[in-house]
Amino acid sequence: MDMRPEPFEPPAPVPRTVPPSRLEIIRTVLRNPLELWGEPSYTLPWIDTKFFSERTIIINDPGLIRHVLVDNAANYEMSEIRQLILRPILRDGLLTAEGQVWKRSRKAMAPVFTPRHAKGFAGKMLAKSEEYAEKYADIGLDGRVTDISVDMTEITFNILSETLFSGEIVTASNNFSDDVDNLLHRMGRVDPMDLLRAPPWVPRLTRIGGKKVLGKFREIVRLTMEKRTGRMAADRAGTPDDFLTLLLELAGPDGLTLDEIEDNILTFIGAGHETTARALAWTLYCVANAPHVREAMEEEIDRVTASGADPVDWLDLMPNVRAAFEEALRLYPPAPSINRAAIEDDVWTSPDGKSVRIEAGTTALVMPWTLHRHQLYWEKPRAFLPERFLPENRCKIHRFQYLPFGAGPRICIGATFAMQEAVIALAVLMGRYRFDPTHETNPWPVQKLTTQPRDGLPMRVSRRQRTA
Template structure:
């Protein structure tokens, strides 16, 4: 008899059994697109749909995903609706740029994010994590409630600021996480005008409130750039050789324009840490509801820390910690949808002989949210089961059935950076403290730009008592 406890099934929308009306679609896409999808999205390899005369193919088949994102990636551009949402915020940042602008930016930034260079940030990641958790040092025996969603945004911002900008991001307030949340809430959601494909000059009433925060972020970037440029002029031999300096040194006719540099700095300040922050919060929440998993993670962390292993080694020496984070990425992918549009007619034939024809202009929607919970590709897909990602089981997971960082030419440039950051932060947090549920903790996943908990994630933090 199997005496293992049933795995925790965290909250998520139940697949619809009845197709929504046109009005329901608009309302749901505006409020929370995760609640839109029906059973076919979680059970079929692909689905063809039509809304407001626009055809969309929802793709879950790993082979077809590879075709779109890798094998014939040149035939697929960013979809119009995605750009209508993101470009007003990020303009020609790495997430939204296309064509020659994207190629220049990607090439320019690649050296900073090679796995070897990313590993060189490990000591800074550890230092900033240890510095941040001091905020919990005053908790008593009963513990204290913190909004972990906010805290993870702050800790990842601190790490990003130190590693990529040498701590020189010019922020003048302590409400950075609130500003990020406001920016994503106001600007990072679908407006009805987007669904109607109204041109960019048509006002998006839902985003008016976000322009002030966006302006604030732009001001932060401008001041940060100006401060570093001043240092580069006055004392060029003593300037931090970090991401910020690298970008500014690439300014010129053969490199990046100043506007492109500003857009990429904003992309990393405003969104570069956001995805990791959300996944860390979801990890702590799922672990709090999985006592056996937490026990294994704590034992692993204690053993590695006691061995004196350098932080650059932790990702390999803490397989359960890494697996828990990867499982949280599966259940709550920070980027829940990847939107493309076919440039020319295309077709793909599956191994069993079924052919999918994709006409020019058709939107191709690849959704990690449904793919990661799909019944064809995962056992017990709605359950939190980190063991899926332990080294002995990883070989069972296909490359294109798990896409927390995307795939193909536009795969997330910071994937290794994010994974290392997450393992180090979790190890520091869980080596000293326990994060437990409160009676009021009833998170619900909402898609803004990222998958985040509605109304935050209050958790009780107490000091760990080692046995």
């Protein structure tokens, strides 16, 4: 008999039962797009609808998702509304570039993020995690309350800075996490002009306040590039062979332009760590509300770290830690929507003979947010159940029903990097400390490019009491 308590159901919008009016759609999209979706989005394999008079097909069926993102990916480009939101920030960075620009950038960066190369970062990830853990060194058994959404932004930025830029990002700011939050809040929101498909030159009033912080990030990138370029010219042999050097050496007529290099550096500094940071914070929150999960993770962490295992192997040696992180990615996917638009007419036929016609210009919307909570594909979809991702259960999950890193040619280039980073950071932090909710801990997921907790995520951090 299973004596465990009912699984924890973390907070999330309840599916709508009544379709919203056009005014409600605008208000909800501007406030929090996660609150827009109704029951059909969580129960049907696909939905053919209209959004501001434009045909949109919401796709949940794993086979149809594979068709759009992989098998016939060449027929689907980035949707206009997505680009209207992201391009003002990232311009021709890897997330927003298309065509030959994207192909050049992806090819240039691929060697840094191969699984073999990513494993080479494990030692630095461990060192920066341990260094950050010292922030809590003065905490006793009573603990203190801290906003872990801020803390996780700081630790992942420190790791990214050390691994990809050898710690040489030129920033004098002591409030980097605030800058990131301000950038995403101001620049990463949907503006009414986006919904109306207004051209980029039409002012977006909701983003005016974000131009200053965007300029600050651009200045950080330019100074970082100048400093490294000078170092390379003075002593190339003594310059780190890291991500930054790789990009700068690609500058030229046959490689990347300086503007493209700047855009890609900004993409990684401003957004490369953000997705992992949010997922780490949600993981600690969910684990704190599932004691039996936390106990299994702590036992595993203590055993593996005591064995002296190389951190490069922790991803495989800590299946409970990895599973908890992957389940948090399911419930709170950092990228909650994947937007595409059909270039030419397309048809997909399901195994049971049902056909779906996707006409040219139709928006194909794949939403990890609804897909990961879909009643057709998950048991107890709203519950935090990491055991879904333990090795013995992984085979039950269809490749295209779980998309925390996307899929197809544009799958997240840093997926292996992020998984390894997350397991190492969790092992270090949970090996030393407990993270518990307080009466102030009442997070609500909000979509601002990433899925983040509204008003932060305050939790009590206390030193762990080890049993003999």
